[in-house]
Structures are given as C-alpha cells and as structure tokens.
Amino acid sequence: MLDSSTNVHQILENLQSEDSDAIRSGAFAAGDAGLEEALPYLCKHLTSENLGIQEAAEYALRKIRGARTVDAVLPLLRHDDAPIRNVAMDILREIGVDNMRALREWLHDEDPDVRIFVSDILGYTQDHLAVPLLGEVLLHDPEVNVRYQAAVSLGELGFPEAVDYLAKAMMEDEEWVQFAVVEALSRINDESTIRALVQVLPEVSPLVCSAIIDAIGSVGDLKTIPLLFKSLENVSVALRHKTVKAIVQILGGQSLSLLTPKLQERLRVYLLDALTDNDEDILMAALQGLSFMGDGEASQAVFDLACRLDPDQSPELYEATIRAIASIGYNDVIRDALTSGDELHIMIAMEACQLMGDHRPVEVIKSIFWDLGSELQRAGMAELSQLGTTEDIPFFKEVVARCDDPEILKSALIFFGNQHGCEDACTVAFSQLDHRYVDVQEMALEACINLHSPILNERFRERMNSDDDMQRLMAVYAMGRYSVTENLSEITDALEDQSPRVRQMAVEAFLNLGIEAERYLPRIIPRLFDENKDVRAAVVNLLGQIGTPSVMPHLMTALNDDNDWVRIRAVEALGLNKAIDAVPTLASMLEHSSPMLTFKIIEVLGKIGGNVAFSVLLSMMDHEDPEIQHAAAEAVAAIQAEQE
16 A cells, blocks of 8 residues: 555556556556556556557556446447447456446446447446346347347356246247347256246247257256156157267266166157258267167167268267167177178277177178188287187187288287286297287287296296397297396396397396395396396396495496496486486586486486585576576476475
C-alpha cells in the first residue's frame, strides 16, 4: 500500500505521461497499490496500441478489482475494436463477480452483443446470484443468440437451481437454444438434470432428441435405463442406434450380462441392427455390447463387419471387431471361416483365435497349415505357438524340419521354449543354434535358456571347446543365464578367450549375480586393462552395478582409459553411485576432455551434488560455449531440486 499522497500523485502523473516507460511503471504501481483513482487512466491505456502499456494496464485492473473497477471496464464491451473487447471480457470474467449489480444492469443493454458478452461473463462468476439473472435472460431475451449464451453460461456455472430455467426453455424455445440447453443440463451433476432431460424427450425434434440421448449416455445415470429401453420401439432407426449406444455407455460391459434374459435378447437384436450404422462411435458401442452378450448370430454379424473394414483406414474399429469375436468365443462361425479357403476369412479368424486362449482351433489350424500361403502360415504358427500343448510336439517338429521361413521357425521355437522337461524340445531348440538366419539362432538360444535343462547346460559347456567364436559366445551367454556359480570355471576361462566378444560376454555374465559379483572381482579386474575397449567398458558397467566401496578405486582408474566411451561409462558409474569423493577428479577432467565427455561429467556432477560439485558447475555457467552453459545450468538446477 502507498504510504503518502506524494506517491499517489507520482503514480497518477506517470499515467498521464507521454513516456511509455513512465506509463508502464505507473500502471504496475497503481495495480500493486490498489489505487482506484487510477481507473480512468488504466482503462484508457487498455486501448493503447503499445502492447507493453496494454499489458501493464490489464495487470493493474486485475489487481485492483472491486466494484469500481468492474464499472470502469464494462463500457469497453462497446469498443469498436474486437481485441479491446476481448481483453475487457477476459478481465471481467475474472473480476465481474465483484459487482453483480452492474452486470445485472448491463444485461438490459440495447446492444444484443453486449448482452451476450455479459451473459458469458456471468458464467465465470461461480456465484449463485448469477443463476436467476441468466435464467431471466434465457426465458425472456428477444435475441436467440443471447438466450443461447445464457444457456451455455448456466451450464458453465453447474448449479442445480438452474435446471428449472433450462427445462422450461427446452419446452418453449427454438431448436438452436435447445441444443445449448441440453449441453448445459448434461454438465449439471444433479438428479434433477436427468429428470429434466427425460421429461422433454417426447416433445422435441428428432435432432434435439438425439442430443438428449447423447447427453443421457454421457451423464451415465442408471435410472434412465428403463426409459431408454421403453423408447427403443418408438423412434427412428438412427435414434434407436443412439439409444443403444447410450445404454451400453451407462451399463458398461459387465453390467449388460446382469440384465434379464428377456432384456438381453431384446437388446441383442438392437445391437445387431446397430452394426449397420456408419457412425464409428455407435459401432464401437454395439461391439462392446455384443462382446458380453453375443451368440452365434452376433459372431457372424461382427465377422461380416470385420470383412468389410480396411484395417489401415479404421484400425481401432477393426481391432474392436477382432476383440468382440474373441470375446463371444470359438464357435461354428470361426471354424467355418478357418476352413473356408478364403484368405481374408482365415486371417480374421486366426487373429480372433489368438486372443481367445482356446485350444479348440488348434486341430483345425494344423489341418489346414500346409495348404496356406506364407503370410497365413506365419499367422497360424504365431497362434499355435501360444495355444499348442505337448500333444502337438510332433506337428511342431515337422514344421521345423520342413520350413525355412524364419518367422515360422521363430514361432515354433517359442513353443518349444515353453515345453519344460521335454527332451524333444531341448533337442529341437539346440539344433537351431546353428541356423543360417541369425534371428532364428537368437530365438533358439532364448528357447534353450527358457527350458533351463541340465542336459542343455552340459551341451553348452561342451561348446566351449569349439573353434567357432559364435558357438563359444552363445555358450557363455547361456551358461551365465543358467547359473554363473555352477558354470564358474567355464565362464572365468572365457575371460581369457581369444575372441574379444566372448571375453565381453563372460564379463557381462557376472551381471546376473548383481552385488554378489563382488566376490569374483579378482578374476574380473584384469579385464579392466583388456586390449579391447568393449571388454573394458563391460567391466566398468559391472563395477557400477556392484557399487560397493571396493569398486570405486577401479572406477577411478577407468577415468584414465585411453578411450572416451570407457571413460564415459566410468563417469556414469560414479554418478550412479553418487561417488562424492570422485568430484575433484571429475572437475579436473573438465579442462582437457572432449565435448562428449565434458557434457557427461557436467550431467554426473549434477547427480552427485554437494558443495564442490555445485561450485564447479556454477563456474561452468560462464563458459564460452553456450551449450555447456546450458548443461551446467540444468545440472545446478538438479542439485537445487535435490535439496528441496
């Protein structure tokens, strides 16, 4: 607040100045002081072409607020320039509640646009006194657009006492206003809302009736269900489809199954009819409903819809049809589609079967498999891999023996990888480790690991004697996944392997032990000086995961590596473990590091934190490189956030 008349005088003098900086200064001061004497000048400056002055005036008017401010700003609603009117509107939306009396008077302005503006402002007041004011406008204003805005604003307020006004307007006003009334009622969360919407259904046009049904569906009141069912037989097809959608919206999927058998059968008929609609929302609702209460007829209807759809053009709707078919379940429709010889029908049926988790389609798919094209074979094998059982092993063995398609083989290997305790599965999976396609090899390896067979573990041990680097590589990987401790001899021997990839894999095998890998550090640390950078980087990653005090000296050693990527991994590992003792060394590296390493050190200093790191980062904010400045600022912010 101002402490002297001199200050008031100075502010008013600034507001009357020709200097834009003085005006802006005076406006901000007037706002902060709540100086109502400045209101005429501030309203004048609100119309300035200088945006800085305009913004300052707007700030001040919002700060001063009060009835006098509302009175001062209201005349600007008549301004010739739309931007000025919009600014005035924004101000009054915030402060209009301070002078409801003035807003009431302006509701009777001769200019209908002004009455629209004031009606809009009243919707933002969140004052119950606005309801009767807007209600009178809604029922009695001669201009339809004014009444429309009054309805919208009553919806914005959301007060239940507005319902009576809205319901009366619904019965008496023209269609344009009725749409706004429906929207307003749907936004008022009160029991009287539904009653008002329901009561007018027989009295309004089909278009308004459609909007009401949409509103009822969005409100989601169970009490409307009997009425909606009652209306199904006496409305147009389009409206019936909307009503069905609303019923599904309100009840949801699970509750549909709680309807009486008679109601279910009645609704099912209408749901099937709704599948002929072109509205995607209606189709989605119909599919949702049929998913829970569909039968063979419904399955066929949904299947036919799926056949008509382009998955690329309507992906969500197509997926919904597949889910609905799957939810209804396996039946003659699906079986007949699988054996139809029609590629589209077979694909749709397979996609649905894959979601069912039902073993019944397996025999049918197996019977047609060798007659299918490659794409359908892939889809069929993907399904069979999920649904097949041990009884199907002979078929899968035949597939592996006869097929050379990598996608089919990978699916078959997924199946074999799930056949725990099956010797045939072990044999087949292991046999594919030398397949000519690398992705098949990888899937075979994962299948072998998933089987977790002592027999396979022994075979992997034997592979360590192979002259083939890839065989030894896969063997180390598998034994590490099986058990590092049980295969410790082979894995530690692999640390000395002639192949750098095998040595790297041996180091990475110890990652499977977590912190327990610390006990094997004497065997691992020598690889920190390996001739291959990837092996050294793997050791650094392992040390970072272990994260005990014993590994920190080794990570500090890695900071002197001659390869940037190894040093970066060491920096990351120190940051991961918040190694505060490493901060001075990291700070000293900033002077002679590559840009890539510099950015990483800055980032890690922000993670570690502490006074030293904070000071170092502050100094980097004056760096000649703006990108380094930015990185340092972000790291400083990270430290500050950690302290809060």
